[in-house]
Amino acid sequence: MITGFRRPAQGLRPIGHNDRVDSKKGRRSQALALLGTLVVAIGVTAGIALWVLRADARAGMSEAVKTGGLAGAAVVALYGVWLNDRRRRVEEDRQHVEEERLRADGARISHERFGRAIELLGNDADQVRVGAMHALVGLARSTPEYTQTVIDVLCAYLRRPYFHSAYENEAHDPDRNDYAQPLLRRLTEDEAADDREHQVRLTAHRMLKELLPPVGAERTYDLDLTGASLEYFNLEDRAVGTVLARRATFYGITRLAGAEFTGNALFTGAVFRGRVDMRRTRFTGGLSLREVRFSEHANLSDTAVANFADLRWIEPAEVRMDGAAFDGVVRLNEQAETESDVAAVAD
Structure with a gap:
């Protein structure tokens, strides 16, 4: 017994049927065109030969036939040129259709890869989620149109609520926590x-940096880490x-030097639990550090902000801004308006 077979719906034609019909029509039209060309060539040959005989009584039959033959050959040659041009256009159209089909197949495969990776990213097993992130990054590299989408997915993953016990004791440098040392006891399930x-999450951090282009690139991508x-x-x-x-929380050293x-770079309400290295950073848009809390030293030396700078962070804070340059509107805390800060703004 044959199972799983369904009779084709009435009115549907087998795959390739239209192609075969078009091919037969094409061959028939070419045959008719060739026959018509031969008839025209014979007619031109005969007509030219008769015209030569009538125009010049001294011309012999062989000379008249030769002249008519040249005219007929010219007609056949024109047909050959037309036929070659038609074949070229047909081949170009066929190649264009094939390229479109390949592009459509590539887009379909990319969509399937993306959907599968998103499904795996929600898996309970951590190694599966890591593999899903690598699959997404691989997709972004092979299909650059997906880069911003993949970055958005990684950022969304990092926005999920998370708190590690290392943040309680060593928030400024979580790697110094006991969990980074050789295990001396069995860990609880939690x-x-x-x-x-x-x-x-550390994998997601690394993947984000790998996807972002180096300084000077024409195309840049946005990050939403709210x-x-x-x-x-x-x-x-x-x-x-x-x-x-x-309102993001940064644990350990935050490195933005040379970026x-x-x-706009908006860190409003963020908390930096470790040191901040923002030397030689360029902000073409604006920079907002309003209500930011710095638990450790922050270095903004030689930083340049082109548009606006909101530097009203929460005091006390140890922030260095030697050689920093600010264009446009600059907002400072009253407590932060020291001589060094004013000099930095003036630069």
Whole structure:
């Protein structure tokens, strides 16, 4: 018994039927065109030969036939030129159709890869989620149109609520926590789950930096890290578009040295639990550090902000701004208006 077979719907034609019909019509039209060309060539040959005989009584039959034959050959040659041009156009059209089909297949495969990776990203197993992130990055590299989408997915993952026990004791440098040392006791299930998720999030951090282009790139990508918990966040020497990091918490050293932000960088309400290295950073748009809390030293030396700078962070804060340059509107705390700050703004 044959199962799973369904009779084709009435009126449907087998695949390739139209192609075969078009091919038969094409061959028939070519045959008719060739026959017509031969008839015209014979007629031209005969007509020219008769015309030569009538126009010049001294011309012999052979001379008249030769002249008529040349005219007929010219007609056949013109047909050959037309036929070659038609074949070329048909081949170009066929190649264009094939390229469109390949592009459509590639887009379909990319959509399937993306959908499968998103499904795996929600898997309970941490190693599966790590593999899904690598699959997404591979998709972004092979299909650049997906780069911003993949970055958005990684940022969304980092925005998920998360807190590791290392942040309680060593927020300024979580790697110094006991969990980074050789295990001296068996971890509880919750501690082990936190560690596994910790490794997944560190992978997301690394993938983000790998996807961002170096400084000077024409195309930049945006980051939305609103409320995210970030650890050893590193964008050194990367070109970034707009960054939204409102109310984000940064654990460990935050490295933004040499980076270039072509859009606004908004860190409003963020908390930096470790040191901040923002030397030689370029902000083509604006920079907002309003209500930012610095738990450790922050270095903004030689930083340049082109549009606006809101430097009303929460005091006390140890912030160095030697050689910093600000164009446009600059807002400072009353407590922060020291001589060094004013000199930095004046530069």
